[in-house]
Structure formats: structure tokens, C-alpha cells
Amino acid sequence: MIEDLLRHAASTDTAVWVVGLLILAFWLRRWQVDAQIARLGGRACAVQTRLPYAIDFIYKATVANLENRDLEFWDGAIMNARGASRIANPKTAELSSGMSNRVIVTKDPENIKALLTAQFEDYGKGESFHRDWKEFLGDGIFVTDGEPWARSRHLLRPMFVRERIVDITIFEKHVQELLPLLAGQGLTSHAPDSSPAVDVVPLLYRYALDAATDYLLGQGTDSLVNPKAEFAEAFRYVQQRQAEIFRMGMFNGLLSRKRFRRELRTMDNFVQPYIDKVLSLSPEELDRKLQKRETFLDALARFTRDPRVLRDQMYTVLLAGRDTTATTLSFCLFELSRNPAVVAQLRSEISSRLGVGARATPPNYTDLKEMKFLTAVLNETLRLYPVVPFNVRNSLRDTTLPRGGGADGQSPIGVRRETRIIFSTIFMQRASEYYDGPGTPKYLDPQQWLPERWVSGWQPKPWHFIPFNGGPRICIGQQFAMLEMGYTLVRILQEFEQILPRPPGGKDKVEDPVLRFDIVLSPGSELNCVFVKH
Numbered sequence: 001m002i003e004d005l006l007r008h009a010a011s012t013d014t015a016v017w018v019v020g021l022l023i024l025a026f027w028l029r030r031w032q033v034d035a036q037i038a039r040l041g042g043r044a045c046a047v048q049t050r051l052p053y054a055i056d057f058i059y060k061a062t063v064a065n066l067e068n069r070d071l072e073f074w075d076g077a078i079m080n081a082r083g084a085s086r087i088a089n090p091k092t093a094e095l096s097s098g099m100s101n102r103v104i105v106t107k108d109p110e111n112i113k114a115l116l117t118a119q120f121e122d123y124g125k126g127e128s129f130h131r132d133w134k135e136f137l138g139d140g141i142f143v144t145d146g147e148p149w150a151r152s153r154h155l156l157r158p159m160f161v162r163e164r165i166v167d168i169t170i171f172e173k174h175v176q177e178l179l180p181l182l183a184g185q186g187l188t189s190h191a192p193d194s195s196p197a198v199d200v201v202p203l204l205y206r207y208a209l210d211a212a213t214d215y216l217l218g219q220g221t222d223s224l225v226n227p228k229a230e231f232a233e234a235f236r237y238v239q240q241r242q243a244e245i246f247r248m249g250m251f252n253g254l255l256s257r258k259r260f261r262r263e264l265r266t267m268d269n270f271v272q273p274y275i276d277k278v279l280s281l282s283p284e285e286l287d288r289k290l291q292k293r294e295t296f297l298d299a300l301a302r303f304t305r306d307p308r309v310l311r312d313q314m315y316t317v318l319l320a321g322r323d324t325t326a327t328t329l330s331f332c333l334f335e336l337s338r339n340p341a342v343v344a345q346l347r348s349e350i351s352s353r354l355g356v357g358a359r360a361t362p363p364n365y366t367d368l369k370e371m372k373f374l375t376a377v378l379n380e381t382l383r384l385y386p387v388v389p390f391n392v393r394n395s396l397r398d399t400t401l402p403r404g405g406g407a408d409g410q411s412p413i414g415v416r417r418e419t420r421i422i423f424s425t426i427f428m429q430r431a432s433e434y435y436d437g438p439g440t441p442k443y444l445d446p447q448q449w450l451p452e453r454w455v456s457g458w459q460p461k462p463w464h465f466i467p468f469n470g471g472p473r474i475c476i477g478q479q480f481a482m483l484e485m486g487y488t489l490v491r492i493l494q495e496f497e498q499i500l501p502r503p504p505g506g507k508d509k510v511e512d513p514v515l516r517f518d519i520v521l522s523p524g525s526e527l528n529c530v531f532v533k534h
């Protein structure tokens with residue numbers, strides 16, 4: 001009996017000691033981390049959480065994402081952080097969880113500029129990002145840092161030089177398939193005396209996929225003609241699952257990869273024969289082919305004969321180039337439908353240079369470069385709806401960010417290695433403080449889509465408009481994207497005189513588009529338009 005009591009007392013003592021030591025170790029580690037950060041710089045305002053590991057914050061962020069309230073949520077996180085009320089216009093906050101995890105959120109152009117240029121070597125995608133994306137994109141440009149990234153950039157740069165992108169006739173075939181679908185071909189459920197409304201989003205996604213695969217392989221997926229195309233469906237699923245894997249962070253091992261891998265095999269089976277074919281050509285045969293008509297794959301095969309590298313880089317370019325242009329064009333057409341005066345002005349620019357209707361000629365590279373109002377319309381869309389509204393970097397070593405620390409939020413922030421930084425272009429590009437205010441002669445509401453701001457003397461300050469990012473890692477396909485989107489818009493407006501907005505299903509009036517935040521920004525609601533010919 002006494003022995004039992006003694007044993008019990010001893011085991012209770014041990015348990016108390018173990019718990020006590022664990023708590024001590026936790027606080028010592030916390031203290032060590034705090035000291036490391038203090039040595040490097042200050043701290044930003046702290047986002048308030050109640051539960052360990054910021055579980056409550058992660059839960060609320062996930063719900064906000066599912067309800068498409070990301071903008072409101074992240075803005076609130078910064079504005080309501082502890083200490084933010086003391087700062088004139090808080091732009092940066094931080095979230096600590098566990099012993100040492102820390103995430104910094106910023107919309108400050110000074111910090112974004114440092115991340116992307118001045119301190120480029122200190123920040124990258126990070127090892128965990130590479131690990132999460134490896135099955136899909138391998139060691140492609142999008143997911144690597146340092147030397148492997150530089151090698152990819154060097155390999156891909158020649159694919160996007162002027163001489164290679166100047167021939168834009170590749171888009172014409174796909175535009176010709178798109179135009180009748182915009183006019184409502186194949187739709188039966190509309191009143192016979194009115195033009196049918198079409199949701200432009202799925203059509204532009206299919207258009208951009210067909211154009212991208214044609215450009216890459218010389219063979220489009222033809223998903224405009226056949227919406228159930230196997231590759232298109234596999235690519236859709238792989239992207240969706242990849243976004244989920246990314247969002248789940250350290251818990252992503254819980255997600256099944258079975259279908260993900262099956263669909264990846266479907267994609268590989270589609271692409272592999274093209275890779276085999278190009279690799280079967282001798283360098284001389286390849287050169288002869290390049291003199292006739294070359295695809296992206298042909299050109300890339302001149303620089304590498306490694307089938308895995310060819311596959312990884314092609315998937316990367318497909319991922320980087322497809323949804324981005326499809327999304328931008330979708331928002332752009334929808335905004336045009338709500339702004340008939342802009343349609344008239346753009347059509348007038350197109351008409352005087354290239355004609356409209358039956359006598360229209362397709363634009364060439366120089367036309368697209370020189371059409372100022374067309375560029376204004378695209379820039380305004382990228383300003384209000386930047387395709388990568390939130391982006392992520394990880395610190396690759398102990399370093400700093402220039403602003404957001406200290407009581408006034410103006411001092412540098414200390415950043416330990418492996419700290420995640422979320423930076424937002426959408427907040428920055430929409431912030432009223434960077435525009436002429438109400439009451440001034442040049443006032444144009446920054447929350448509204450108004451392309452005339454770009455042709456009325458307004459210029460964004462450096463680093464205040466960066467839809468393609470900036471610095472060494474700036475979008476390598478920027479020029480190509482602007483040409484593709486410009487060509488598509490011109491051809492659509494040569495065909496149709498008017499675009500009219502229609503409410504999404506279940507609504508009785510046209511509203512602002514719902515913004516869906518996944519890997520890239522996309523419309524979270526139907527964008528219905530009626531395309532009217534002359």
C-alpha cells in the first residue's frame with residue numbers, strides 16, 4: 001500500500017517535472033528567437049490570435065477564402081494588428097505561431113521592392129515550396145531558387161526574345177474558333193428575338209489552353225471544339241489539387257495524391273510523344289525544321305536534350321501562361337461590357353488602324369505595340385485585377401525588411417531564416433494614397449476600372465504597378481502575354497460592335513465581379529456578356 005503511494009507520488013513528480021521542463025524549453029526557445037529577431041531589427045505590429053499555432057487565424061483565413069472575402073480579411077488583419085492604431089497608415093503586420101514560426105504580411109512598396117530586387121538573394125521560393133510542387137513542375141523555373149533557377153532562366157530567355165514572339169499568327173486559328181462561341185453558337189436556351197448571353201470565363205480558359213498548347217507543341221488541345229478534351233480535364237484537376245496541396249501547408253500530407261498522379265500521367269502521355277519526336281531528330285534535322293515552322297518545344301530542344309527538363313519547363317510555361325491571360329481577358333471583356341464609351345473609343349482606335357467588320361485586317365506585332373488605348377485598357381485591367389494578387393517568398397538566410405518595424409512602423413524588421421513573407425500587389429495597386437485625391441482636377445477613382453487614367457497624364461510611381469512583378473524574377477512571358485491579350489481583344493472588337501453585360505444566374509442585376517483567390521486570381525462568379533455584331 002505504502003509502496004503504491006510512493007510509486008504514485010514519484011510518477012506524479014516525474015510528470016510535473018517533465019511538463020515543467022517542456023514549458024521552460026518552450027519559453028527559452030521563444031526568448032532565443034526574440035533575441036535573434038531583435039539583433040536583426042524590429043518587429044511589425046502583431047496579428048492577434050487566441051489559440052496555439054494560430055489555429056483560430058488559419059481557420060478564419062480559410063473560411064474567408066472559401067467565401068471569397070480574402071481582401072477584407074487580410075486588410076482587417078493588418079489594420080487590427082496590435083499597435084497598428086498608433087501608425088498613420090499601417091502596411092505591414094506579423095503573425096507568430098508555435099515556438100518560432102512567423103509570417104509577415106506586407107503591402108508596402110518599399111518592402112516589395114526589397115524582396116524582389118535589392119535583397120533578391122535573401123529571399124526565394126524556399127525548399128518547402130519546391131517540395132510541394134515537385135511532382136507537377138519538377139525542377140522548373142517557377143519552383144527553384146539560386147543556381148537551378150538561374151539555369152532555367154538562362155534556358156528560357158531565348159524563347160521570349162522579340163524575334164521569337166513577333167509572329168502572332170498562331171492565335172488566329174483559335175480566335176476563329178472563339179468568335180462564334182462568343183456570339184452564342186450552340187446555345188439553345190435564349191429567347192429567339194434576343195442575342196444569347198455567354199459566360200466568357202470558361203470560353204477564355206479553353207481558348208487560352210488551346211493557344212498555349214499549340215504554341216508549345218505545335219498541336220492545340222482543341223478544347224474549344226471539344227470541351228471534354230482529356231488533357232484539358234487532367235490539367236484542370238492537377239491545378240486544382242496543387243492549389244489545395246499548397247494551401248494545406250504542413251498538413252498537406254493528409255491529402256490523397258491518387259487521382260492527382262493519375263491525371264499527371266494523362267498529361268505526360270499527351271506530351272511525351274512530342275518530346276520523343278523532337279529528341280529523335282539530329283541537331284541538323286532540328287535546325288532544318290526550325291527554319292520552317294518551329295514550336296517552343298523544338299526551340300527548347302536546341303538547348304537541352306534532357307526529356308525531364310523539357311517536360312518540367314513546358315508544364316511551367318503552360319501553368320504560368322494559361323490562367324493568367326484567360327483571367328485578365330475575362331475581367332477585361334466584362335469591364336468593357338459595363339463601359340460602352342470605352343468600347344467605342346477602343347473600336348475607334350482599332351478601326352482607324354486596321355478596320356473593323358468585313359474589311360478588317362488582323363493586327364501585327366507593331367500595331368499591337370503602338371496602339372496606346374489598347375495598352376491602357378489592358379494595363380487598367382492588370383491594375384485593378386492583378387492575376388497574382390498575393391505572392392509568397394521565404395527568407396533564405398537571416399536578413400531584414402526595410403520598413404514596418406518599431407513604434408512608428410518606419411524602422412527595418414528583423415527576419416530570421418525560413419520566415420514566410422506574403423506580399424500583396426492588389427492592395428498596393430488599389431491604395432487611394434497613390435492617386436490624385438477627390439476634388440483634384442485629375443481625380444479618377446482608383447477603385448473603378450477607368451482606362452483613360454493611363455492616357456491622361458497619370459503614371460504609376462516605380463514599384464506601385466507590378467502585375468508582372470519586377471527585378472530578376474520578373475515575368476519572362478510579359479511581352480508574349482500582352483501580345484496574346486491585345487491580339488485577342490482586337491479581333492473580338494473587329495467582329496462585335498457592342499458588348500452588353502448580363503447578371504449571373506440567380507441575380508437580377510449586374511454587380512462587381514466576385515474575386516476568387518487561388519494560385520492566381522480568377523472570377524468567382526459568371527461573367528455573362530452579350531456580343532452584338534453590326
Ligand code: HEM
Binds near residue numbers: 141324468
Ligand atoms: C496576364 C498575364 C501574366 C501575368 C499577369 C503574369 C504574372 C507573373 C508574375 C507576377 C510572375 C512572378 C511569379 C513569382 O516570382 O512568384 C510571373 C512569372 C512567370 N511567368 Fe508570367 N504572367 C503572365 C503571363 C505569362 C505568360 C503568357 C507566360 C509564358 C508564355 C508566362 C511565364 C512566366 C514564367 C516562366 C514565370 C517564372 C519566372 C521566374 O521565376 O523567373 N507568364 N508571371
